[in-house]
Each structure stands twice: as structure tokens, then as C-alpha cells.
Amino acid sequence: MITYEYGTTLLHQLDPRSKLLVQFGFAFAAVTTTEPAALVTLTLLAIVALTLARLSVFRVxxxxxxxxxxxxxxxxxxxxxxxxxxxxxxxxxxxxxxxxQVVLVLFISAAYVKTTPVRETRAAIQRHVPGKAGQLLGVGVGLVFRFFPVLLRDVRRARLALRARGGDVLSTRERVRRLSLLTIEQAFSRGERLALALRARCFSWNPTLPQLAFTAPDYLFVVIGLVLVGWGVLQV
Incomplete structure (x- = not known):
């Protein structure tokens, strides 16, 4: 599972808003482009993004x-x-x-996730989506980024435990049934502990979020994002 990892790369230093704009523009251009030359260009851009994020294609x-x-x-x-x-x-x-096209979008998304803290993503969302809708969306994104990897680890541990207890001799249907029940039970248990932890930490709908500010490289990425959006519009 790819999650945020601290680093000092160029992508780590960028404002999340400029990266979100590039990600949106790239996805829009990718799904509207069918020309081979354009797909090659987008592929090279995706590989460059992975390189800047210090991610390998094979890991993604x-x-x-x-x-x-x-x-x-x-x-x-x-x-x-x-x-x-x-x-x-x-x-x-x-x-x-x-x-x-979906694979190309996954490459860009992986580079964003690895180089952007969850709190910065939440800050970018809540500052541009007003009111309770922005707060709800920001909280939802933050919880998904933090909660989903934990659920995946629980599923892996459940599979290992089932295999260690001789689950390999069971039929496929029985293995799926037991794994599904165990996974759902663990998900509800995680949810209850998460709710308790949020109350214990005085969860706030409007916490003090990190300050966001553009630097010189951010303006370049904004231009790249706008160019990609324009490219996608021309392809429609």
C-alpha cells in the first residue's frame, strides 16, 4: 500500500493545490486522449512524476x-x-x-499520495470548498487515507491466520466466507475504536490546519495543470 512518506523531493515541497490541479488536468487529458503520440507523452509525464516522487513503476x-x-x-x-x-x-x-488510461491516472495518483501529507490535502479541500460541505469532505478524505491502509493490513493478517490454521484445505467458497466475516468484524471493531479515539482527542470539525503557500515551482505546476486541462478540452 502506498502512503505518505516524509521526503525532501521537489514534489514533497510543492503546495497540495498545485499538485491537485496537475493531477486533475492529467486525468482529464488521459481519459479524453486516444492519439498514440499523446498517450506516449502522457506516459513520459507519468514516469517523470514517479521518478520525482522516488517511486518505481513496479511498486505501483x-x-x-x-x-x-x-x-x-x-x-x-x-x-x-x-x-x-x-x-x-x-x-x-x-x-x-x-x-x-486508468493505469496512467493511477501512476499520477500514487505520486501524489506518497508526497502529500493527509493534513495538507484536507487543508486544501476545506479552504476551497466552503461551509460544512468542505469540512465533511476534508474529514472524509483524511479518514479514508488513514483508515483504508489499516483495513488492508487487517485483511492480510486474516488471510495469513486462516492459512496458518489449515485454511488451504477448505473449499474456495468456505475460505471466502470466513475471510469476509472476519474482515467485516475487524472493520466494525476498527470503526468503534476510531470513534472512541476521535472523542478522546476532542475531535474538531474545524481544526487548525497547516498554512499553505505557493512557491516558485508551484506556479510552474499550475501552468502545467492548466495546459493539461486545455489539452483535454481540445480533445473532447
Whole structure:
């Protein structure tokens, strides 16, 4: 699981708002682009982002391996037809293209997550989405970033525990049933402890968030983000 890691890279020093703009512009350009040359350019930009974040392509691919499995099966399902000739291979290329576009967006998202503290993301959201809606969205994003990796670790531990107790001899259905029940039980338990911890720490809807300020590199990234947004608009 890719989470925030302290660092001194260029991406770590950027304001989260400039990175969010680049991420939005890149995603918009990626999903609207079908030209091979444009996809190559976006691929190079994604690799540059991973390099600046000191992330390897293989680590990102391994982290999102289940998503990639679903994306790999999508062309197969897209080619199936209910009736003769049963398989329509002409439907596969659009599905493959869409899957590749998603992978590019995952690369940029991974670079953002690794280089941006959760509190800074929350600060960026709450300062640009007014009222309770911004507070609720900021809190939700913060909890997802912190809570989801914990749930994934619980699932891994549950799988190891089931395997250590001879779960490999059980049928696939029984393994899935036991793992699902155990995972749901642990998720509710985590939720109760999280609620108690929030009350114990006097949880505030409007805490003192970190100050955000643009530096010189941020303006360059804002320009890059706007260029990507414009590029996506031209492709529509």
C-alpha cells in the first residue's frame, strides 16, 4: 500500500493545490486522449512524476495489482456477445485503451499520495470548498487515507491466520466466507475504536490546519495543470 512518506523531493515541497490541479488536468487529458503520440507523452509525464516522487513503476503496479487484474479482464468481457459469433474482437481495443488510461491516472495518483501529507490535502479541500460541505469532505478524505491502509493490513493478517490454521484445505467458497466475516468484524471493531479515539482527542470539525503557500515551482505546476486541462478540452 502506498502512503505518505516524509521526503525532501521537489514534489514533497510543492503546495497540495498545485499538485491537485496537475493531477486533475492529467486525468482529464488521459481519459479524453486516444492519439498514440499523446498517450506516449502522457506516459513520459507519468514516469517523470514517479521518478520525482522516488517511486518505481513496479511498486505501483504491484500495489494496484488487483485493479490491474480487473482491467486485464475487461477486454475479454467486452468481446463477449450473447449470440453468434459470440466473440466480437473489435470491442477489445477500446477497452484496452481505457484500461491503459486508468493505469496512467493511477501512476499520477500514487505520486501524489506518497508526497502529500493527509493534513495538507484536507487543508486544501476545506479552504476551497466552503461551509460544512468542505469540512465533511476534508474529514472524509483524511479518514479514508488513514483508515483504508489499516483495513488492508487487517485483511492480510486474516488471510495469513486462516492459512496458518489449515485454511488451504477448505473449499474456495468456505475460505471466502470466513475471510469476509472476519474482515467485516475487524472493520466494525476498527470503526468503534476510531470513534472512541476521535472523542478522546476532542475531535474538531474545524481544526487548525497547516498554512499553505505557493512557491516558485508551484506556479510552474499550475501552468502545467492548466495546459493539461486545455489539452483535454481540445480533445473532447
Amino acid at each position: 503496479l504491484w500495489t494496484y495489482r488487483f485493479v490491474l487484474l480487473l482491467l486485464g479482464l475487461a477486454p475479454l468481457f467486452a468481446s463477449l456477445k450473447f449470440g453468434s459469433p459470440w466473440i466480437a474482437l473489435e470491442q477489445a481495443p477500446p477497452s484496452i485503451l481505457a484500461g491503459y
